[in-house]
Amino acid sequence: MRSLxxxxxxWRTAPTAIFLIAMLIVAGGIGIILQNEVTFRSARDRQAMVxxxxxxxxxxxxxxxxxxxxxxxxxxxxxxxPQVRYVAVFDGGGSMLAAFDRSGKxxxxxxxxxxxxxxxxxxxxxxxxxxGERVGTAVYExxxxxxxxxxxxxxxxxxxxxxxxxxxxxxxxxxAALHRANRELSERAExxxxxxxxxxEQIAGRAKAEEQLRQSQKMQAxxxxxxxxxHDFNNLLTVxxxxxxxxxxxxxxxxxxxxxxxxxxxxxxxxxxxxxxxLAFARRQPLxxxxxxxxxxxxxxxxxxxxxMGERIKIETSLERSTPPVTVDRNQLQSAILxxxxxxxxxxxxxxxxxxxxxxIRSEAGERMATISVSDTGAGMDADTAxxxxxxxxxxxxxxxxxxxxxxxxxxxxxxxxxxxxxxSEPGEGTTVTLLLPCSEPGMAVARQAEEPALPEQPRAExxxxxxxxxxxxxxxxxxTELGHSVTLATSGEEALELTRDHDFDVVFSDVVMPGMGxxxxxxxxxxxxPDLPVVLATGYSxxxxxxxSGGRPVILKPYRLATLxxxxxxxxxxxx
Amino acid sequence: MRHRLxxxxxxIAAFLLLPAAAPGAISDTAVKxxxxxxxxxxxxxxxxxxxSGPIVICVIGDDPFGRMLNEAAASQQVDGRSFVVKRxxxxxxxxxxxxxxxxxxxxxxxxxxxxxxxxxxxxDARSSGQRGVxxxxxxxGRVRFFIDNAQAQARGLTISxxxxxxxxxxxxx
Numbered sequence: 001m002r003s004l005x006x007x008x009x010x011w012r013t014a015p016t017a018i019f020l021i022a023m024l025i026v027a028g029g030i031g032i033i034l035q036n037e038v039t040f041r042s043a044r045d046r047q048a049m050v051x052x053x054x055x056x057x058x059x060x061x062x063x064x065x066x067x068x069x070x071x072x073x074x075x076x077x078x079x080x081x082p083q084v085r086y087v088a089v090f091d092g093g094g095s096m097l098a099a100f101d102r103s104g105k106x107x108x109x110x111x112x113x114x115x116x117x118x119x120x121x122x123x124x125x126x127x128x129x130x131x132g133e134r135v136g137t138a139v140y141e142x143x144x145x146x147x148x149x150x151x152x153x154x155x156x157x158x159x160x161x162x163x164x165x166x167x168x169x170x171x172x173x174x175x176a177a178l179h180r181a182n183r184e185l186s187e188r189a190e191x192x193x194x195x196x197x198x199x200x201e202q203i204a205g206r207a208k209a210e211e212q213l214r215q216s217q218k219m220q221a222x223x224x225x226x227x228x229x230x231h232d233f234n235n236l237l238t239v240x241x242x243x244x245x246x247x248x249x250x251x252x253x254x255x256x257x258x259x260x261x262x263x264x265x266x267x268x269x270x271x272x273x274x275x276x277x278x279l280a281f282a283r284r285q286p287l288x289x290x291x292x293x294x295x296x297x298x299x300x301x302x303x304x305x306x307x308x309m310g311e312r313i314k315i316e317t318s319l320e321r322s323t324p325p326v327t328v329d330r331n332q333l334q335s336a337i338l339x340x341x342x343x344x345x346x347x348x349x350x351x352x353x354x355x356x357x358x359x360x361i362r363s364e365a366g367e368r369m370a371t372i373s374v375s376d377t378g379a380g381m382d383a384d385t386a387x388x389x390x391x392x393x394x395x396x397x398x399x400x401x402x403x404x405x406x407x408x409x410x411x412x413x414x415x416x417x418x419x420x421x422x423x424x425s426e427p428g429e430g431t432t433v434t435l436l437l438p439c440s441e442p443g444m445a446v447a448r449q450a451e452e453p454a455l456p457e458q459p460r461a462e463x464x465x466x467x468x469x470x471x472x473x474x475x476x477x478x479x480x481t482e483l484g485h486s487v488t489l490a491t492s493g494e495e496a497l498e499l500t501r502d503h504d505f506d507v508v509f510s511d512v513v514m515p516g517m518g519x520x521x522x523x524x525x526x527x528x529x530x531p532d533l534p535v536v537l538a539t540g541y542s543x544x545x546x547x548x549x550s551g552g553r554p555v556i557l558k559p560y561r562l563a564t565l566x567x568x569x570x571x572x573x574x575x576x577x
Numbered sequence: 578m579r580h581r582l583x584x585x586x587x588x589i590a591a592f593l594l595l596p597a598a599a600p601g602a603i604s605d606t607a608v609k610x611x612x613x614x615x616x617x618x619x620x621x622x623x624x625x626x627x628x629s630g631p632i633v634i635c636v637i638g639d640d641p642f643g644r645m646l647n648e649a650a651a652s653q654q655v656d657g658r659s660f661v662v663k664r665x666x667x668x669x670x671x672x673x674x675x676x677x678x679x680x681x682x683x684x685x686x687x688x689x690x691x692x693x694x695x696x697x698x699x700x701d702a703r704s705s706g707q708r709g710v711x712x713x714x715x716x717x718g719r720v721r722f723f724i725d726n727a728q729a730q731a732r733g734l735t736i737s738x739x740x741x742x743x744x745x746x747x748x749x750x
Contacts, residue, residue: 061737061739
């Protein structure tokens with residue numbers, strides 16, 4: 001708005017100035033024409049007067065001495081000028097002495113008889129003076145320049161002036177138009193930059209809104225996660241607590257006591273699976289990678305899958321035996337395949353075909369990758385569902401039928417193993433889940449599947465248990481004492497270090513995560529002070545171990561089973577001896 | 578009052594004589610009489626002669642003009658100078674004459690007597706073959722004249738070219 005009055009002013013004043021200049025030019029042209037006309041007239045009059053006076057002077061003697069021949073000679077001299085129409089000399093009495101008339105009609109008339117000149121002609125009469133005395137009259141008549149010719153000249157002049165004015169007007173208007181166009185352009189540029197600023201603001205606003213949305217989604221996911229965990233654990237805790245309550249009764253029959261104890265063990269197992277899957281999704285599961293041949297693994301799982309899938313689902317495998325081995329956690333991979341397969345089964349309630357393929361591809365970077373894909377012929381799913389299936393606790397199944405953690409374990413396992421997982425599905429077209437895993441370094445031998453360890457014969461040993469959690473510590477002490485070992489309990493790394501200086505232990509069993517000196521630090525210090533003293537680490541979850549490993553020391557995972565613990569300690573002690 | 582009476586008488590006499598002399602038209606003689614003082618406009622005399630006072634026109638020998646010359650002379654002036662007409666019988670008293678019309682049988686004698694004085698001599702072909710500086714003749718019914726410019730120069734006279742242009746013949750020797 002602020003530039004509007006200025007632009008209006010320019011628009012109004014510029015053409016006014018131009019027209020003023022143009023009018024000045026035209027007025028100048030008219031002035032020149034008028035001046036020209038006046039000059040022309042006066043010059044013509046003067047010329048006629050001079051000619052008449054020249055005639056009068058030259059015929060003085062002829063008039064004096066009444067000599068028509070001499071007078072005629074003088075008169076005829078003017079004939080050469082074609083504009084001269086009539087020249088005559090009269091004596092003092094007005095009688096014609098000599099005359100020339102181009103029309104021939106007036107050449108004999110006396111001064112008194114001479115008619116007025118026609119309007120196209122201009123006449124001058126000059127006295128012939130001799131010795132101060134008027135002796136006669138000289139008459140000189142010329143044709144005015146033809147009006148048409150003069151007009152033509154003036155029209156040309158006028159046209160030139162008008163042309164100049166037109167040029168000025170055109171140039172001026174063009175200039176004004178250019179100014180206007182420039183102004184409009186700059187206004188548009190300004191509007192554009194304003195629009196741009198607005199757009200930038202909107203983008204920033206949208207980014208903020210998206211950030212808020214993401215945050216709220218995160219909170220929602222977190223809520224779902226914690227809710228899911230609480231729900232599942234509450235179920236398990238109900239079983240454990242109920243069973244434990246019954247076990248505390250004195251008058252319980254031995255077989256019932258065993259049944260409730262087994263129920264507790266079962267619930268704890270389930271809880272362990274739950275937490276391990278959670279950790280797998282969080283990619284913080286301590287992995288035990290080993291070189292695995294995918295074809296062998298899948299072939300070895302077909303019996304298990306047959307049982308899991310039921311009779312109505314046919315299982316087909318397509319295994320490229322040449323597929324290179326991969327380095328992954330075997331148990332986690334098996335879990336992942338089972339998780340995918342169980343989802344496939346639930347997608348095919350009326351039966352169908354489950355196809356497992358193992359093949360090799362090359363990534364875009366030229367890296368060899370092994371793929372294992374699991375396809376079903378079930379209901380499939382829409383894109384929205386497909387984008388959420390890896391979220392923990394996301395499930396489309398009825399309450400109690402699924403935890404919502406199966407596929408999130410698959411996702412966590414794949415990414416933690418350096419691979420990827422893809423889902424390809426259309427509603428009604430079935431679903432294919434593909435795991436993409438990096439191949440092992442060449443030359444790595446495929447490990448044989450380890451046997452589940454049996455509870456070994458235990459020699460009595462001096463064991464230092466380091467555990468900051470009093471309950472867990474006492475539990476471990478109880479367990480190990482039950483196995484016939486001598487147990488000393490320390491509640492911190494510092495205390496444990498102190499104890500090892502005073503007493504010789506066969507093995508140190510330490511928790512990893514503790515306030516102050518952690519298990520890893522303690523193990524390092526012990527390696528310096530007592531390099532022969534073996535250390536076994538235990539952890540439920542440790543970022544440090546998941547990232548950098550335990551430095552070659554055995555690690556057992558919480559919750560640990562009695563057999564696992566005693567085997568690990570026995571291995572450590574026998575390793576020393 | 579003393580001058581009026583003779584003038585009146587002269588006018589009456591002229592009135593009586595006119596019809597006899599030139600009935601209906603101006604006579605050649607009258608034209609010549611009118612020409613004589615007019616020549617003074619186109620002639621320059623030497624500075625030593627006739628520089629002041631009235632210009633004297635002499636008629637030497639026969640007088641064909643009579644009062645006509647007097648009237649013509651009286652009606653004209655040249656540069657504010659008036660004319661005086663004298664009638665002489667011989668050249669002896671002609672020294673103050675600026676213009677001398679010589680006519681009659683003794684023309685040759687009179688011209689010779691005038692010698693080389695600064696006098697514009699005028700003769701007439703009608704009565705004499707002898708020529709003065711200006712020599713009247715009649716051509717086609719009109720009075721014209723010859724001019725002897727060589728004689729004029731010999732007399733110290735300068736004749737205007739405008740007058741020379743009107744002459745039907747000019748002796749330039």
